[in-house]
Amino acid sequence: MAPAKDKAAAKDKDKAADTVAGVVAGESGKVKDVAARVGVTVSFTKYQNGGGNVLCRDLMGPVHWVYPSGGNKMTINLTVAVASGKGGTGKTTVSVNLACAAVAAGYKAAYLDSDVEEPNGHLFLKPRISRRYPVSVPVPVIDAEKCIACSSCGEICQYSAILCINKNVLTFEKMCHGCGGCQLACPVAAIAEKGRKIGIVEEGVAGEISFVHGKLNIGEAMSTPLIKAVRSAGPDNSLRIVDAPPGTSCPVITAIKGVDFVILVTEPTPFGLNDLGLALDMIKELGIPHAVVVNRSNPYNSLARDFCREREVKLLAEIPDDRRIAEAYSRGELAFSAAPAYRGVFEDLLISIEKEARR
Ligand code: SF4
Numbered sequence: 001m002a003p004a005k006d007k008a009a010a011k012d013k014d015k016a017a018d019t020v021a022g023v024v025a026g027e028s029g030k031v032k033d034v035a036a037r038v039g040v041t042v043s044f045t046k047y048q049n050g051g052g053n054v055l056c057r058d059l060m061g062p063v064h065w066v067y068p069s070g071g072n073k074m075t076i077n078l079t080v081a082v083a084s085g086k087g088g089t090g091k092t093t094v095s096v097n098l099a100c101a102a103v104a105a106g107y108k109a110a111y112l113d114s115d116v117e118e119p120n121g122h123l124f125l126k127p128r129i130s131r132r133y134p135v136s137v138p139v140p141v142i143d144a145e146k147c148i149a150c151s152s153c154g155e156i157c158q159y160s161a162i163l164c165i166n167k168n169v170l171t172f173e174k175m176c177h178g179c180g181g182c183q184l185a186c187p188v189a190a191i192a193e194k195g196r197k198i199g200i201v202e203e204g205v206a207g208e209i210s211f212v213h214g215k216l217n218i219g220e221a222m223s224t225p226l227i228k229a230v231r232s233a234g235p236d237n238s239l240r241i242v243d244a245p246p247g248t249s250c251p252v253i254t255a256i257k258g259v260d261f262v263i264l265v266t267e268p269t270p271f272g273l274n275d276l277g278l279a280l281d282m283i284k285e286l287g288i289p290h291a292v293v294v295n296r297s298n299p300y301n302s303l304a305r306d307f308c309r310e311r312e313v314k315l316l317a318e319i320p321d322d323r324r325i326a327e328a329y330s331r332g333e334l335a336f337s338a339a340p341a342y343r344g345v346f347e348d349l350l351i352s353i354e355k356e357a358r359r
């Protein structure tokens with residue numbers, strides 16, 4: 001039996017929470033729902049009223065929730081990337097359905113498609129685009145009048161994007177990373193810069209989900225500046241879901257750098273698990289908290305479960321290999337709406353991510 005002192009403390013805590021919840025006009029139920037859903041004890045010890053918002057601070061972790069006093073969406077400051085070692089494992093399926101689960105749970109959510117070579121989240125979310133802008137990288141322009149053909153620019157360039165041959169300076173714009181090194185190295189300021197367009201960013205809304213994606217120009221090799229532009233777009237104070245490019249090279253590292261949590265999506269096949277292993281090595285090197293989601297899972301196939309046990313990585317969810325999900329996907333529909341039986345899978349995944357990200 002709990003000592004009387006503990007009981008009194010618990011009573012005081014409840015009273016404090018109720019007091020603050022009462023201040024959040026009509027939102028006390030939501031506050032308690034969220035606390036119960038993520039399975040934590042929420043201690044509302046601080047609140048302030050500014051700009052019409054009431055800020056509730058949970059001292060158990062770094063995540064802050066803000067309830068607009070108008071009773072709209074609840075905000076959370078959390079960025080989750082969905083990645084995979086190889087393409088076609090179901091990254092986009094997980095990302096878009098997770099965004100839907102977040103909105104259904106009352107969160108302000110954003111979907112950021114950073115798979116800029118092949119963005120496909122828009123096929124499922126069908127956003128209304130309201131803003132479109134180009135993204136460029138700076139490339140060198142030589143002033144032949146000033147150039148003294150010293151070759152310093154070619155010597156400093158690590159990408160062979162500028163060469164001085166026979167007193168002429170040649171530039172190879174598609175190989176240029178826009179680092180500005182040649183401009184700094186030129187002793188006579190003969191190098192200026194111009195922008196070279198590599199793609200566009202589009203922003204809009206899909207229902208209540210904020211939507212951002214990047215579209216890389218066809219034949220363009222330089223995707224990282226566009227991925228950075230996608231990452232820096234979209235609203236703050238939301239659950240930001242980054243649909244990362246596949247693989248383990250520069251584009252995916254750019255997409256997941258600085259996120260709070262990474263979900264690695266795999267399929268339970270030897271090929272899928274081999275690439276999951278490579279992705280796990282990369283994530284561990286970056287030191288980002290992570291877990292695995294198995295797509296097209298089959299209760300009789302334990303390959304992925306065994307793999308996660310051996311590599312000591314948490315398996316957060318298994319999405320069944322169900323024809324209804326595949327058919328919804330092929331029609332460009334969300335499993336969340338087309339196969340309601342699987343809503344719970346994504347809702348539970350959302351709760352697990354919140355818990356893991358707060359550790
Ligand atoms: S900006 Fe950097 S990458 Fe581009 S040509 Fe100059 S040194 Fe090379």
Ligand code: SF4
Pocket residue numbers: 142146147148149150151152153154164169185186187188189190191
């Ligand atoms: S560093 Fe400047 S001066 Fe030298 S070759 Fe390059 S552009 Fe010409």
